[in-house]
Amino acid sequence: MYWNREIETAGRNEIEKLQLDRLNRAIEGASKTSYYGKIFRENGVNASGIKSIKELSLLPFTTKNDLRLSYPDGMVAVARGEIVRMHASSGTTGKPTVIFYTARDISEWADLVARCMTATGTTRDDVFQNMMSYGLFTGGLGLHYGAERLGAMVIPSATGNSLRQIQLIQDFRTSVIHITPSYSLHLVEVIEQNGINPCDLGIKKAYLGAEPYSEETRTKIENQWGLDAYNSYGLSEMNGPGVAFECENKDGMHVWEDFYIPEIINPDTGETLPDGEEGELVLTHINREAMPIIRYRTRDLTRIIPEPCGCGRTHRRIERIKGRTDDMLIVGGVNVFPSQIESVLMKFPEVGNNYQIVLDRQNNLDRINIKVELYSKMFHGELKELKALNQRLVEELRALIVVNPRIELLEPGSLPPSTGKAVRVIDNRKI
Amino acid sequence: MPQQVSVFAENKPGKIDRITAILEKNDINIRAITISDSGDYGIIKLLLDKPSEGCDALNADGIASTLKDIVAVKIQDRPGGLHSASSILASHGINVEDAYGFTIRESNEAVFVFQVENIQKTERILRDEGFPVLSDKELYLI
Structure with a gap:
C-alpha cells in the first residue's frame, strides 16, 4: 500500500x-x-x-x-x-x-x-x-x-x-x-x-x-x-x-x-x-x-x-x-548532554567539581540521578540550607534538560576526581 | 560565645565510627551529640570540650564540618526546669531553631543548648531573668 x-x-x-x-x-x-x-x-x-x-x-x-x-x-x-x-x-x-x-x-x-x-x-x-x-x-x-x-x-x-x-x-x-x-x-x-x-x-x-x-x-x-x-x-x-x-x-x-x-x-x-x-x-x-x-x-x-x-x-x-x-544521552525520550548538566552544576559554589550521572530504569521509566559533592568551605551546618540547595539544583537542571533529576549530595571526596578520564556517566539501563 | 561543631554526613554505616575515631585520636571529649536526618544525608551536631580543634581535625580528614554559635543556659534538673527558661524565650518571641540538653553529673542541674537567630539578645534576656548563661569556657569545662 x-x-x-x-x-x-x-x-x-x-x-x-x-x-x-x-x-x-x-x-x-x-x-x-x-x-x-x-x-x-x-x-x-x-x-x-x-x-x-x-x-x-x-x-x-x-x-x-x-x-x-x-x-x-x-x-x-x-x-x-x-x-x-x-x-x-x-x-x-x-x-x-x-x-x-x-x-x-x-x-x-x-x-x-x-x-x-x-x-x-x-x-x-x-x-x-x-x-x-x-x-x-x-x-x-x-x-x-x-x-x-x-x-x-x-x-x-x-x-x-x-x-x-x-x-x-x-x-x-x-x-x-x-x-x-x-x-x-x-x-x-x-x-x-x-x-x-x-x-x-x-x-x-x-x-x-x-x-x-x-x-x-x-x-x-x-x-x-x-x-x-x-x-x-x-x-x-x-x-x-x-x-x-x-x-x-x-x-x-x-x-x-x-x-x-x-x-x-x-x-x-x-x-x-x-x-x-x-x-x-x-x-x-x-x-x-x-x-x-x-x-x-x-x-x-x-x-x-x-x-x-x-x-x-x-x-x-x-x-x-x-x-x-558523541556523548548524548537519551533519557525518557529527551536528549541530554552531560555538558548541559555540568554547566548548571558549575554555577553552584556549594558543590565541588566532581559529579556523576547515573541512569537507571525503575518500573520501565528512566531515572536520572546526579551525584554531587558538597564543597566543605560552603557548608554552614544547616539542614534547611542543604535542602534549599537540593531544590535549587533540581529546578535549574529541570529548566535546562527538561527531565526531572534526583540530586544526591555526597560528602567531599566520595567521587572519582575530575582529573584524567573520570567516569561521569554510568548507564545502568538495559535496552 | 560557645560553639558546637556541625558535620555533614551521608546516611550510611560507619559514619559516627569515623568521626569519633578522629576525635579520640585528638583527645577531644564529646559532651553531647545529636543527629538530624533528612533521608540521604543529615547533620551531626557535636558539643565538644575543644570545638575549634575538633572542627579542624574533622575538616583535615575530609569531613565537611563547621562551627556554629549556640546559647547554653544552665537550668534546674527537676520537673518544670526547662519550662521556666522556655517560657521566657516564648514571652520574648524568640524562636528556638534546634536544641538538645544534657544533665550535669552529681548535681541537680542540666544544660539546655540551642540555636537562635539573635544569640546576643537571647543571652541578655536570659541573664536579665537570672538564668546562668554559660560562656564558652564554662560550657567546655563541664
Missing part, C-alpha cells in the same frame, strides 16, 4: 534528478541565510552550480554547534512573515537548537508522515493514539499532523496518566499507538495490574521512537500487546519524525530520498563511505523552505542497505541506529 506510488517507486535516475534539482534549490535558499551565505562565499559554492549528486561531498558539513551558534535565526531563508511554526531541541550548552517551518514545510512534512504510516498499513479507518509529548519536541505534533493528513482519527493523549490512556484505548478502540519503548513497557505493567490482558485491547500497530532500543525490546513489545511494532527515525534538525520509516517488511527504514539526501561518512575523517559500510549518517534536507540544512552531521551510527526492498519502494533503507559518535 502506497501513499504516493509514483514517488515511492520512482527509478534511481528519476530520484537523483529530483534530488539534484531540489539540492540546488536548497543551496539557493541557504545562500540567503547569514550562516550559509558566509560559508558558501568562503568555499566558493554557487546556487545551481551543482551538476551531480556526487558533488554534494564537496560542500561543508553542518553541525549541531553551527546551529547553536546561529541561534536564533541565522539559518532562516525566508521572511519572518512566511514562518508559521518553530520547534526546538536541547542544545549541548544551554542554547536550544531551533527549527523553523513555513506553511508549505508543515504541509509537506505532514504528507511525508502520512506516507510513513501508510507504508505500515495504517489507513483512514484507524484510530491513532499519540502517546508522545506535544510541544517544542517534534515527535508529538509530527505524527499528529501526519495521521490527520492520512485521515485517521487522532487521540492526542500525549504522555503519562496511564489509567486515562487505558480508558481511551478501550472507549475509542485505538488501533495504532505512537509511544516510546520505555513507556510501552511501563503501560503494559499498569494494564496487567488492572486485570486486563493487553492483547485483548485490539491494538494492531505501534510506532516506537524517541529513544534507542534493541531488537529484543521490539519483539518483547510486539508479544506483550500482540501487535506489529515499527522503527522510525527522525531528528528535529530534519523536521522531526518521518525522515526514515520501516515498511511492512520491518527490515530497515526507508529514507525518503525526495526529502533528504543520506550519506554515510567516516566520523573521524569526514570521508564519504560507500553504501553498505557503517559510519555516521549525514543528512541534507532538500525540501524545506524556511530552513534548508546542508550535510547535517547526525552523530548517529548506521549503514545504508543498498539492496532493493521487497515492498517495491526504491528509496534506500538504513539499519537501526547502532549508537552515537
Whole structure:
C-alpha cells in the first residue's frame, strides 16, 4: 500500500534528478541565510552550480554547534512573515537548537508522515493514539499532523496518566499507538495490574521512537500487546519524525530520498563511505523552505542497505541506529548532554567539581540521578540550607534538560576526581 | 560565645565510627551529640570540650564540618526546669531553631543548648531573668 506510488517507486535516475534539482534549490535558499551565505562565499559554492549528486561531498558539513551558534535565526531563508511554526531541541550548552517551518514545510512534512504510516498499513479507518509529548519536541505534533493528513482519527493523549490512556484505548478502540519503548513497557505493567490482558485491547500497530532500543525490546513489545511494532527515525534538525520509516517488511527504514539526501561518512575523517559500510549518517534536507540544512552531521551510527526492498519502494533503507559518535544521552525520550548538566552544576559554589550521572530504569521509566559533592568551605551546618540547595539544583537542571533529576549530595571526596578520564556517566539501563 | 561543631554526613554505616575515631585520636571529649536526618544525608551536631580543634581535625580528614554559635543556659534538673527558661524565650518571641540538653553529673542541674537567630539578645534576656548563661569556657569545662 502506497501513499504516493509514483514517488515511492520512482527509478534511481528519476530520484537523483529530483534530488539534484531540489539540492540546488536548497543551496539557493541557504545562500540567503547569514550562516550559509558566509560559508558558501568562503568555499566558493554557487546556487545551481551543482551538476551531480556526487558533488554534494564537496560542500561543508553542518553541525549541531553551527546551529547553536546561529541561534536564533541565522539559518532562516525566508521572511519572518512566511514562518508559521518553530520547534526546538536541547542544545549541548544551554542554547536550544531551533527549527523553523513555513506553511508549505508543515504541509509537506505532514504528507511525508502520512506516507510513513501508510507504508505500515495504517489507513483512514484507524484510530491513532499519540502517546508522545506535544510541544517544542517534534515527535508529538509530527505524527499528529501526519495521521490527520492520512485521515485517521487522532487521540492526542500525549504522555503519562496511564489509567486515562487505558480508558481511551478501550472507549475509542485505538488501533495504532505512537509511544516510546520505555513507556510501552511501563503501560503494559499498569494494564496487567488492572486485570486486563493487553492483547485483548485490539491494538494492531505501534510506532516506537524517541529513544534507542534493541531488537529484543521490539519483539518483547510486539508479544506483550500482540501487535506489529515499527522503527522510525527522525531528528528535529530534519523536521522531526518521518525522515526514515520501516515498511511492512520491518527490515530497515526507508529514507525518503525526495526529502533528504543520506550519506554515510567516516566520523573521524569526514570521508564519504560507500553504501553498505557503517559510519555516521549525514543528512541534507532538500525540501524545506524556511530552513534548508546542508550535510547535517547526525552523530548517529548506521549503514545504508543498498539492496532493493521487497515492498517495491526504491528509496534506500538504513539499519537501526547502532549508537552515537558523541556523548548524548537519551533519557525518557529527551536528549541530554552531560555538558548541559555540568554547566548548571558549575554555577553552584556549594558543590565541588566532581559529579556523576547515573541512569537507571525503575518500573520501565528512566531515572536520572546526579551525584554531587558538597564543597566543605560552603557548608554552614544547616539542614534547611542543604535542602534549599537540593531544590535549587533540581529546578535549574529541570529548566535546562527538561527531565526531572534526583540530586544526591555526597560528602567531599566520595567521587572519582575530575582529573584524567573520570567516569561521569554510568548507564545502568538495559535496552 | 560557645560553639558546637556541625558535620555533614551521608546516611550510611560507619559514619559516627569515623568521626569519633578522629576525635579520640585528638583527645577531644564529646559532651553531647545529636543527629538530624533528612533521608540521604543529615547533620551531626557535636558539643565538644575543644570545638575549634575538633572542627579542624574533622575538616583535615575530609569531613565537611563547621562551627556554629549556640546559647547554653544552665537550668534546674527537676520537673518544670526547662519550662521556666522556655517560657521566657516564648514571652520574648524568640524562636528556638534546634536544641538538645544534657544533665550535669552529681548535681541537680542540666544544660539546655540551642540555636537562635539573635544569640546576643537571647543571652541578655536570659541573664536579665537570672538564668546562668554559660560562656564558652564554662560550657567546655563541664
